[in-house]
Amino acid sequence: MASIRVENIEKTFGKFKALSGVSLEVRDQEFVVLLGPSGCGKTTLLRIIAGLEQADKGRVWIGDRDVTELPPRARKIAMVFQNYAVFPHLTVFENIAFGLRMQKASPEKLKANVERAAALMHIENLLERYPAQLSGGQRQRVAVARALAVEPEVLLMDEPLSNLDALLRLEMRAELKRLLAESRTTTLYVTHDQVEAMSLADRIAVMNAGRVVQYDQPMKVYQEPANTFVGGFIGSPPMNFLRLPVEGRQAKIESLTLDLPTPVSGPEVLLGVRPEDLEAHTVQQPQTFPAEVLVVEPLGPHLLLTLSFGKQHIKATVPPNFEVRAGQTLWLRPQPDRLRWLDPSSGQALMMR
Numbered sequence: 183m184a185s186i187r188v189e190n191i192e193k194t195f196g197k198f199k200a201l202s203g204v205s206l207e208v209r210d211q212e213f214v215v216l217l218g219p220s221g222c223g224k225t226t227l228l229r230i231i232a233g234l235e236q237a238d239k240g241r242v243w244i245g246d247r248d249v250t251e252l253p254p255r256a257r258k259i260a261m262v263f264q265n266y267a268v269f270p271h272l273t274v275f276e277n278i279a280f281g282l283r284m285q286k287a288s289p290e291k292l293k294a295n296v297e298r299a300a301a302l303m304h305i306e307n308l309l310e311r312y313p314a315q316l317s318g319g320q321r322q323r324v325a326v327a328r329a330l331a332v333e334p335e336v337l338l339m340d341e342p343l344s345n346l347d348a349l350l351r352l353e354m355r356a357e358l359k360r361l362l363a364e365s366r367t368t369t370l371y372v373t374h375d376q377v378e379a380m381s382l383a384d385r386i387a388v389m390n391a392g393r394v395v396q397y398d399q400p401m402k403v404y405q406e407p408a409n410t411f412v413g414g415f416i417g418s419p420p421m422n423f424l425r426l427p428v429e430g431r432q433a434k435i436e437s438l439t440l441d442l443p444t445p446v447s448g449p450e451v452l453l454g455v456r457p458e459d460l461e462a463h464t465v466q467q468p469q470t471f472p473a474e475v476l477v478v479e480p481l482g483p484h485l486l487l488t489l490s491f492g493k494q495h496i497k498a499t500v501p502p503n504f505e506v507r508a509g510q511t512l513w514l515r516p517q518p519d520r521l522r523w524l525d526p527s528s529g530q531a532l533m534m535r
């Protein structure tokens with residue numbers, strides 16, 4: 183058993199509250215991504231789980247062991263740090279072998295594990311070099327290889343791909359996913375790249391300002407964001423939020439009426455809709471509303487449109503061969519099964535049913 187469980191973690195630096203009551207469970211063999219903007223507390227949470235930082239309150243469990251009071255080395259965790267500290271006086275081989283030497287692994291196992299981890303990170307031809315002779319991206323891969331080489335039960339990774347160029351990052355992402363699925367290592371992985379999070383995670387814990395604001399499967403987080411923060415942070419471009427007047431159990435967009443799933447007390451409601459869930463037409467159709475095209479951006483797989491609807495701006499995507507120019511009026515049909523309804527004052531999704 184190597185699940186990770188944190189309960190009610192609080193952490194304050196001086197007067198600054200970095201973590202406010204964070205609870206989270208990573209199941210045995212699960213790959214969980216912590217996703218959130220810079221400064222939201224991701225690294226702090228990882229360091230508390232690793233035992234490098236002491237929480238003011240709360241408990242940390244690895245499997246069925248309460249490790250809250252244990253020093254880092256007794257927690258049986260491997261961690262890849264955001265600043266990927268490698269030992270400058272050791273070769274790449276010895277850097278990767280470091281944890282295995284500490285464990286007093288046999289020479290055969292040591293060599294085999296180092297070579298396997300190095301091959302995986304595409305640094306097998308750099309084993310004799312010293313860190314000063316490597317690029318930043320190569321050093322980062324040494325740090326990841328070192329963590330993988332010890333075959334930990336629990337792996338904590340803090341932005342392990344951040345120093346790689348876009349192409350290598352894409353490749354490593356897929357390889358890491360394959361490897362960690364194969365080795366069944368319980369992994370908690372930090373990133374602020376939402377695409378990386380969607381691609382890798384069994385579940386994503388979205389953090390904002392020291393709290394976990396949503397914890398769910400990637401597509402669930404994408405399609406059913408808990409609030410405007412999550413809908414805006416995940417997805418590029420972000421989810422649209424339109425403030426609409428309410429009449430009875432319906433919201434109105436011009437002549438289009440949309441049924442609300444639940445009664446709304448206030449005069450207005452927020453409609454959350456993804457750019458790809460607005461179907462565009464050049465002439466008026468049933469179940470559409472008009473918006474004026476402000477900008478057309480050809481992005482390859484699709485055109486990204488910015489439209490104005492009254493004072494509000496809307497992003498929509500259309501196929502690359504769609505004939506459209508700025509100044510034109512389009513008729514947009516929101517896909518009825520893809521709508522998210524939120525409270526305009528709190529920004530929280532309305533409770534359904």
Ligand SMILES: Nc1ncnc2c1ncn2[C@@H]1O[C@H](COP(=O)(O)OP(=O)(O)OP(=O)(O)O)[C@@H](O)[C@H]1O
Nearest residue numbers: 195198200219220221222223224225226227264374
């Ligand atoms: N040792 C410290 N002393 C004071 N403040 C700290 C300390 N460590 C972290 N903080 C503050 O706590 C907050 C959370 O920091 P943390 O490093 O966990 O953020 P993060 O989510 O990892 O951000 P990033 O994506 O930029 O790495 C930040 O506002 C940071 O300035």
Ligand SMILES: [Mg+2]
Nearest residue numbers: 224225226264
């Ligand atoms: Mg960080």
